[in-house]
Amino acid sequence: MTIDPADRVTAPRLDNQDSALFGQTPSQTVGPFFHYGLPWKGGADLVGKSDMGARPELFPEDHYVLNLSSPTGTPEGEVIEVAGRVIDGHGEIVSDAMIELWQANAAGRYASDDDTREAVPRDPHFVGFGRASTDADGVYRFRTIRPGRVPGPGNSLQAPHLALSVFGRGLIKRLATRLYFADGEGNDVDPILNAVPEARRGTLVAERKGDGSWWLDIILKGDNETVFFDL
Amino acid sequence: MSDVIPYAREDAGSPPSLFPDYGSTVARSPREPLIRVPQTLTEVTGPSGWDQLMGPALADLTTQHKSPPLGQRIIVTGRVLDEAGRPVPYTVMEIWQANAAGRYIHSKDNWDAPLDPHFTGAGRVVTDAEGRYRFITIRPGAYPWGNHKNAWRPAHIHLSLLGPAFATRLVTQLYFPDDPLIEIDPIANAVPMPYRQRMVCRFDIGVTEPNWALGYVFDVVLKGRNQTPFEEGQHDH
Ligand SMILES: [Fe+3]
Numbered sequence: 012m013t014i015d016p017a018d019r020v021t022a023p024r025l026d027n028q029d030s031a032l033f034g035q036t037p038s039q040t041v042g043p044f045f046h047y048g049l050p051w052k053g054g055a056d057l058v059g060k061s062d063m064g065a066r067p068e069l070f071p072e073d074h075y076v077l078n079l080s081s082p083t084g085t086p087e088g089e090v091i092e093v094a095g096r097v098i099d100g101h102g103e104i105v106s107d108a109m110i111e112l113w114q115a116n117a118a119g120r121y122a123s124d125d126d127t128r129e130a131v132p133r134d135p136h137f138v139g140f141g142r143a144s145t146d147a148d149g150v151y152r153f154r155t156i157r158p159g160r161v162p163g164p165g166n167s168l169q170a171p172h173l174a175l176s177v178f179g180r181g182l183i184k185r186l187a188t189r190l191y192f193a194d195g196e197g198n199d200v201d202p203i204l205n206a207v208p209e210a211r212r213g214t215l216v217a218e219r220k221g222d223g224s225w226w227l228d229i230i231l232k233g234d235n236e237t238v239f240f241d242l
Numbered sequence: 243m244s245d246v247i248p249y250a251r252e253d254a255g256s257p258p259s260l261f262p263d264y265g266s267t268v269a270r271s272p273r274e275p276l277i278r279v280p281q282t283l284t285e286v287t288g289p290s291g292w293d294q295l296m297g298p299a300l301a302d303l304t305t306q307h308k309s310p311p312l313g314q315r316i317i318v319t320g321r322v323l324d325e326a327g328r329p330v331p332y333t334v335m336e337i338w339q340a341n342a343a344g345r346y347i348h349s350k351d352n353w354d355a356p357l358d359p360h361f362t363g364a365g366r367v368v369t370d371a372e373g374r375y376r377f378i379t380i381r382p383g384a385y386p387w388g389n390h391k392n393a394w395r396p397a398h399i400h401l402s403l404l405g406p407a408f409a410t411r412l413v414t415q416l417y418f419p420d421d422p423l424i425e426i427d428p429i430a431n432a433v434p435m436p437y438r439q440r441m442v443c444r445f446d447i448g449v450t451e452p453n454w455a456l457g458y459v460f461d462v463v464l465k466g467r468n469q470t471p472f473e474e475g476q477h478d479h
Contacts (some may be wrong), residue, residue, distance in 0.1 A: 015380060025439040026442040034255055034440065034463060035250075035256065035325060035440075036440055036441065036464070037256060037434075037437055037438070038254050038412060039257075039415040040264075040429060041402070041413050043350060044338075044346040044348040047272070047338065047364050048336060048338025048400065049402060068349075071347065073307075074362040074364075077296070079293070079297070099269040103269075113408045122290065123290050123407075124329060125288075125406065139289065140288075140295060141295075146330070151427050164282065164429065166246060178413060179268070180266050181270035183271075183432050184256070185410075185413065206278075207277055207279075210393060232272055238334070239272050239277070239309060240277055242251070242273075242277075242283055242408075242409050
């Protein structure tokens, strides 16, 4: 603790409404107590109607005020399960993290007005956004659709990937990363993977387990540290 | 086909991931530098059907239970803007906070302050066409935490915004004016001065409603989109 009240600099007190200060609102941690405010029941299930993603055991039942997700139908494509542990710099699991997912649909189209490619179909049943709390074992888990390929810079085509954000106590800023699939078409020419030193690319590539699910640990710090992006 | 117009990078007010005064950052911040990659369609798009996922707005945190919660009723309003001052319309802001005594409804918050059965402290609003939002809550209390001896978090409301794109995702905290704890709080202090003050709302008598609630104004500024396409080699440091 180096912030000593005795040393504090008295600065002119400004606030959010001072035009001289106008600029990006700084990031702050979600802290340890976000579970009743952010991850809604079903938020980690982008395909069906399960309760995946929330941890309602962490607060009284009558204080669950978030809405249930209400999928209107089944999206097109191969249903996959993606999971992994979040691990800190001491090798310990992080049971109070939250992972967010953003991805294209099976055809490789984002459910966003800023993806204007008419030729690639949107899927009315797939939003492509989800949230998963890590559980008591530090594991995040999503059920989703295997995404198609989307364009990259120039004429390149990206390999299938999920964009992930990591939040948690001790994370002042979200950490942005990606998940690729070990058998993904185009991994070898993917422009983002190729921007990562070869020795570290494996930290972004999920492996298929015996039960068919995909597994990728997110290592916040230390040996085999996950690659995080400066967007 | 797809050279996209990227969003701006962090400005000078952005905190570091590692800020040892905030002890939990030490084991949880990457040791390796972040790897800079070009923004692609992935980073410049974001969910537009979020209401399909999260459902309708919950703008009044004081009417979610049988009786009103204890505490000072407040109105928080403002705009969500980009760096050019343009409104960000129809974007979601999620809200969560402690009760008036500084206690969270969360089972892992075991501070010895009373729970309020009439207050959960979670809500969600959507900006209108001009980027405006407004919610009603009670002013949260300060609370102690274990970071260092006699550590207290200043009163704050947690805010979560998606914005238009993966690149604009923001989670922040709103602080209140004239709170002496801000200056000695490691989490707020991770943001250098003067930018820390971007997280301090302003009391506004015009927003305040007679015989009902105090009003505070707080604008959220998300990363803006550059006007010109990204050119390789234009790296800033
Ligand atoms: Fe808090």
